[in-house]
Amino acid sequence: MENNQTHRTRPLWLPDAKKLVDRIDVLQPVAELIGSTSLEGDLKTLKTVGLKLRHFTQSVSRGTIYDNPTVRHELRNLTSAIIGYSEFVLEEMEQTVDGLLYDSLQTILALCHQLSAYDDREDPLADTTGPSIKTIGGTILIVDDQIESRDLLKRYLQLNKTTVLEASNGTSMFAVLTENEVDLILLDLILPEMDGDELLELLKQDEKLRAIPVIVVSGNKETDRVIRCIEAGAEDYLFKPFNPILLQARISAGVERKRWHNKELQYRRELERNQDFIRSVFGRYLSEDIVTRILENPEGLDLGGSQRKVTVLMADIRGFSSIAEQLPPQRVVRLLNNYLGVMSDVVMRYGGTVDEFIGDAILAIFGAPTTSDDDSDRAVQAAIAMQQAMVLINQQNRADQLPEISMGVSINTGLVVAGNIGSEKRAKYGIVGHTVNLTSRIGGYCQAGEILITEATRNDCRSSLAVGPAQHIQAKGILTAIQVYRLEGASPAKTKNSDTSAKNPEAIG
Template sequence: MASPPDDTPAADGGARPAGADLRHDLRTPINQIIGYSEMLEEDAAAAGQAKMSGDLKRIAEAARRMLELIDRIPDRLAAAPPAPALAAAPPPPARTARPAAADVPLPSEDGPGPATLALRAAVSKTRGESGGTLLVVDDNELNRDMLSRRLRSRGYEVVTAEDGQNALDLVKSRRFDLILLDIMMPVLSGLDVLKVIRATYSVAELPIIMATAKDQGTDVVEALRMGANDYVTKPLDFPVVLARAETQLSLKRAMEEIKRLANQLEKRNRFIKHTFGRYLSEEVVDRLLETPEGLQLGGEKREVTILLADLRGFTAMADRYTPEQVVRVLNKYLGTMADLIIGHQGTIDEFIGDAILAIFGAPETRPDDAARACACAVAMQLAMNEVNAFNRREGLPEVQMGIAVNTGQVIVGNIGSESRAKYGVVGTHVNLAGRIEGFTVGEQVLVSASTVAKAGEALELGQRVTFQAKGFKDPIDVYDLVGVGGSWNGRLPPRDDHLEPLSPALTVAVSVLEGKQMSDTTVPGTLLRASTSAATLRVPRPLSAFANLRLRLQGADGAVRPGDLYAKVVSGEPDADGGLLVRFTSADPEVMDALRQALAGSAK
């Protein structure tokens, strides 16, 4: 007679001893005896049934000793061929048929017996809320029943699956927090099910604990390699199963909380970037969000290039228009300029009314900061055509802007208090930029000598002017910026004021604006030539370059007409007729109307 094969296929496709299958078949009903006896023993102990509890413990101990004996059976004995057929033995005495242990039916659907009901009624242990939804997958009905009942007694919601395909269908149809998956199952093994699930759910999203026999070590290694979170060995020690399940569920909940907090942080960061990204460069926002040092108060000394821009005559204009119109003018202007500054990798320190303070070189320093700031200034002046085109379409006043660019050592960082702070810049060179900007006229960019030295040959410069700035001991050299070469290739259009002779000349009352205060002294003056943006002014006293003036037109009788015209002296050197070139910075509408009428009359 041929001997049976020594080996049978293992779950991973390799050979496994035939004796292992026999031991597995013997262990299954014994494990069920242990599980049910432990479950009943817990209920008996909780109900105070000490004698019953002791007997149930003895049953479990006897079953464990039987398992130890089964584990000692050598493979050659467990797989021995059947003995030759003998003569038929006399039939045993008749007895009631009893199904095999693996096929023992569950209690009927009519419910448990009176003793079990009484025992359960005596249990006073409070059941906690559900700790999660678990899926128990095992092809043995008693194993599923025993494990699911014990887990439910610990507050878990438990769903069972009788085979691998049933488990996969359940995973597709509903959400589970953890799966307890038997390795040895027909058709689809536990490893097959694990592979399919891991194609959709990660280890963190759906923990899986494999249940394996003691001699399935290779299967355990393969399961862990394929993405199992943990494993338990049969016979299942329920406290171990419970501890490992709770550990995996705790890890899952922790990962979900981390993910939730990360999502909240990402939403917060997106909001901050959306809000502050309109004012700060991306580097500043990233530093504030990503590094602990980014939010600390304090600063550092470093060299930066400062850009300060301001509208000419905005205050007077604001008094003549409605608040809604003023805000529309500001929003279009500030929005256009902010985009250009950020596009040139500058940081908007703040908006001060109609003024913009930007820095280049903080928080990130680049070798071309000075040249890039100048290129940004040119681009901003060129963009004023777009701003004024919008204003004309909307029936709003046209505006002009002056820009100063200065380079020097400043203190830069988070400035303020713990409750309210900003990333900003302070120092002497910030003040100097403000002084230089005060000397600009509309459509002009003035750059300091320090900026010219840093930017190098990239700059195309016009006239150099030296002036004495308030608060500074030494004279200040500034240059009229014409353009920036290199990759920026930006150039301001030449200023051609087209001054026309006025016939007759217009008489004006001239007052010098000193700082923010108007001088009490008024001198007579004459506008010799003019356009709608500039004029030559003859006065009986010298005026320095960049002096700010208020001009008031006078009638033939010497009376002052309504309205003010503000201008800035471009050059302190008079022309052949003794006139100084001045450019208008702001004018009331009635003054401009009178000037246009005078120009029209002179042209006839």
């Protein structure tokens, strides 16, 4: 507990404060003698602050209030306001104005600096050389319960083309922040209701407001309060009376940081929109895992077009044309949706890309837009699962009173050109090349429930495949005969391919 005797000791600064009050009292009569109306507003405000200082010093003299950090904070508030308005009057004075007013103002400034020196005998921040005007811009909120302090800061800021908002306490501060976009807050420490450091903690806990830079401008020089503010998230802490040039520099730096934060936030939002777009476009054709890999490693997705090795899978319904002729259009669409919906899910479950639907056919890619060592293996496993899924599809068709269907699947591995294909107005990610055409041609030779794979796919697989004897087909538009195999099963064992004697292969249902 502090010693009350220390509090009751007559403050060393009290005589200078009384001299300052007396000097301010004579300003108005001097101005009236000169007859300058342009200075009337600022001189009137100076007189008002002088009256506050008079009442303040009288309370200290009578012992109504005692010298302590809070009292000295109030003294600095008043002194800072007197310095500011005195400087404004000096700037507004015409050269023809009598030297008496000029001398009185200089004496007032000297007394203010003497009062400042009682806390720090040599305080560089007490220098109040006029600011070098530099455009800051932005919107700044001043939170101070002293109207003179707010007005002084406001006038300095408006010289810098800054939009200024005001609040006298925490309630009005949050009300202003709710209605306005603010670039920086100048916060006094000693406030009614709740002090500035408490407001600062609340501000930094708010997700929407925490990025606003806060500079504490206060007459309180208690080290623990300064530290508490910095730890709570204040950008800086300036003592009153403040140096206008230093204040301007700190504000400029704070506003610039807020602008960079806003740009970063805008960039993140654009990135999120782009990611949402990629998910909405590719999510229709790719598994969630592949979409996530694309977003995490975007350089792996070259939409401009690139040559790559892929395994192409094409599946279609056997005898679909005759089935479609016997059904009304709505029933045809229902049948296709039953079939293509299940097939798409199987393809994506095995990490494939649904490139497109061509009537009753589904074209899938394994190896684009992302590539893996097991692309052909996954394509084979997907084909087997697709044939097995026909049981469920036909169950649904029977429930919907639709005809049962069967499917053939062809698989081929080779080089393609993959990329964003189309025009500026309409484009899609897809593949083109001989490998695609050859897969389509092989599909014409598939029987119901059959999977045909090429020699290239068989050689590329690391799994143990169970295949039938080699077949040679002469596809339309292909000059040489194509060697294909009927796939009868596959096992994940990474051994040499085998014929139907392979051990425990996963058989086609």
